[in-house]
Amino acid sequence: MTLESILSLVSFLVTGLLVIIFYKLFWKQKGQITSLLKDKEEVRDIIGALAFIQMNNLEGHKLTPVQRKLQAQQQFKYLPFQEKMAYVENHGTYLATRQQNEYHINLYYLHGFFVEVWHSQLTDGTNGIRIFTSKDCLAVYAELINLEI
Known part of the structure; x- marks a missing residue:
């Protein structure tokens, strides 16, 4: 720039x-x-x-590759909730699921950043979408991997 x-x-x-x-x-x-x-x-x-x-x-x-990733994240961040959901479903790569309290949390990868989709078992609806770029946030998913042979 x-x-x-x-x-x-x-x-x-x-x-x-x-x-x-x-x-x-x-x-x-x-x-x-x-x-x-x-x-x-x-x-x-x-x-x-x-x-x-x-x-x-x-x-x-x-734009550099890093700037493109940041731009994609900013674009996604400002989408309305329903458009975010549609974008995740159409363009996201599903990676894992974890459980926290009454929530099923699905992890997706989108254009250089990660998205968690929080689905409540109590209301049977999606309650939130969390965006993050830090690999530290993936640590909770590493615990789910079973490498026993």
Whole structure:
């Protein structure tokens, strides 16, 4: 990534954050909305989405394999829940299943990152999708492997 691209991305993020802050203050003063942004996580998600949009708009930018993996993870992260489920079913590589309390947790591999799909036995529904890139999170699955001959 060139210095010009980095500066453009930083400028875009700062502008986006200032717009968010302005609207939050404006709406609070008018008393029309109690809170436009609920917490820091929501601000982080909005900034991440803005960064993703800006990255896709950089002309002539060649992504490295690591950047492509991060981009795929960011794209997946901002999908609605049902679209995440469909994407995992259509493009994920199933790796393992583990049990934790009332949950069956299925592990999938997607374009350089791992996804856990949490299925509740009590409600017979999928309650969550967890994304991670750290191999440390795979340690719990290593315990499931039986190498006895």
